[in-house]
Amino acid sequence: MELTTNQKEKIQTAFQNGSFDFNKEIQNLVDEGFSKEEAASTIKVEIDKYKQELFEQKMRSESQEEKQKIAVIIVALIGVIKPISNITSPVWLIISIILAGFVGYWAYEEKPFTGITGSICMVTTLPVTYNWYTSGRESIINIELLIPLAISMGLSFLIGWIIVKLT
Secondary structure, rough: HHHHHHHHHHHHHHHHHHHHHHHHHHHHHHHOOOOHHHHHHHHHHHHHHHHHHHHHHHHHHHHHHHHHHHHHHHHHHHHHHHHHOOOOHHHHHHHHHHHHHHHHHOOOOOOOOHHHHHHHHHHHHHHHHHHHHOOOOOOOOOHHOOOOOOHHHHHHHHHHHHHHHHO
């Protein structure tokens, strides 16, 4: 016999909540028409499948988190190139927007619009915050670039958070 969707959900819920009792679950299935051996093997198979599903879900989640961390670094580097290299061409802004968009899409596959928007926001606001921070100054220490970078990252994360809440 096959487990119904409801029976599978009951077993998975009990397993997830920590209230799973193998003998109790066997008895529940026996009461529903399974033989004792069939119930035991069916429960074992279902638990093994569920464990594998949880493991795969965890691996996908960790992989996605790693991609997002890498994306933040890549987008920050793309955004920092213009101020550090004193690039004044608007072509670089277009190139950086395209690159940031691709990186955002790659890192946030589940919500690509959010990833693209946040990444583009980062590379477009960094030159503005950098110019604001350095206006009226004759010199700047490179480590000070972290201040406009932090402001741009904060704005990008805020916009990304707002988009996630709206969608």
